[in-house]
Amino acid sequence: MDRPKSRLYPEIDFDRDGKQTGFLRLPHSVHRSAYGWIPIPIACFGNGAGPRVLLMAGNHGDEYEGQVALGKLIRELDPSEIGGRVIILPSANFPAAMAGTRTSPHDQGNLNRSFPGDADGGPTAQIAWYIETELLPRVDFVLDMHSGGSSLTYVPSVLMRRPDTPEALDKASRLMRAFGTPVGYFVDGGWGGTLSAAAARVGIMSMGTELAGGGQVTPSALRLAEGGVRRVLAGLGVLRKAPAAPDGPPTRLMQVSGPSYYCFAPEPGLFEPLVELGGEVGEGTPAGLIHAHDTPWREPATARFSRAGTVICKRVPGRVERGDCLFHLATDLQK
Numbered sequence: 001m002d003r004p005k006s007r008l009y010p011e012i013d014f015d016r017d018g019k020q021t022g023f024l025r026l027p028h029s030v031h032r033s034a035y036g037w038i039p040i041p042i043a044c045f046g047n048g049a050g051p052r053v054l055l056m057a058g059n060h061g062d063e064y065e066g067q068v069a070l071g072k073l074i075r076e077l078d079p080s081e082i083g084g085r086v087i088i089l090p091s092a093n094f095p096a097a098m099a100g101t102r103t104s105p106h107d108q109g110n111l112n113r114s115f116p117g118d119a120d121g122g123p124t125a126q127i128a129w130y131i132e133t134e135l136l137p138r139v140d141f142v143l144d145m146h147s148g149g150s151s152l153t154y155v156p157s158v159l160m161r162r163p164d165t166p167e168a169l170d171k172a173s174r175l176m177r178a179f180g181t182p183v184g185y186f187v188d189g190g191w192g193g194t195l196s197a198a199a200a201r202v203g204i205m206s207m208g209t210e211l212a213g214g215g216q217v218t219p220s221a222l223r224l225a226e227g228g229v230r231r232v233l234a235g236l237g238v239l240r241k242a243p244a245a246p247d248g249p250p251t252r253l254m255q256v257s258g259p260s261y262y263c264f265a266p267e268p269g270l271f272e273p274l275v276e277l278g279g280e281v282g283e284g285t286p287a288g289l290i291h292a293h294d295t296p297w298r299e300p301a302t303a304r305f306s307r308a309g310t311v312i313c314k315r316v317p318g319r320v321e322r323g324d325c326l327f328h329l330a331t332d333l334q335k
């Protein structure tokens, strides 16, 4: 292949068995440090032949549940527990993770809109390029752990692109139920530039999560993240001993199919939500009021849902600009 080689240098050997931890060195020549590099933590667990999996979090730096859960997995997992290979990239956009922000402080890059990236681009584009050209081709499956971040909170969910065949849909549904979130939803298309688009290009299966969020870590979301990762590894045949089954009812299989599932602020102002996570709404149901605090004698604007569905995502901050996402819906999966 004649595409340009990534400049990132891994301190670990992905073909070696056993446990390795170290950094991906991203060259970063700045005033403070002429020959320095950004240290992106990475771990690799290998034990002979078997399925190969990449576990990622911190694609958005302000989504913490996956970063904490994968750090714990790095500390606790022993190579003898697995057959195959597990690569763990717990804070993929490391500069963003260190800043506690969605995007990178170096280049404002949103890693999950940056794929396939650029071998010669800024730090975020270089990370995307490394993941797409070096990590994804080494694995059969990637789990990318997101949450609502600073601006959104979710009914804990897993998500996948809708597979083409009934057999693939069955396999995907099994893995969703293995993770054990209340909701598992399939998406048609996407935002563009995402890790899931990269995985599709490379030809491997990918699964994402949306684990609560709101710029914090809750004990319940973290337990779900920790257990879910191990259950998916068992479901893929990597982890030899099956962990405990998830608590709660089986995952509700749903879909999110395009712009009508989203509700946006029609005006800038202060957001008064009129529905909560888990609520069932109809077409035209008022979603929220946007109060004009610059002219409080004016009536607030009403945001409405443009279709029926279940509220699985809600905005957290009270101040909004026109175009900010207030809610999104899911509906039961139509096979």
Ligand code: CA
Pocket: 060, 063, 146, 147, 148, 149
């Ligand atoms: Ca995210």
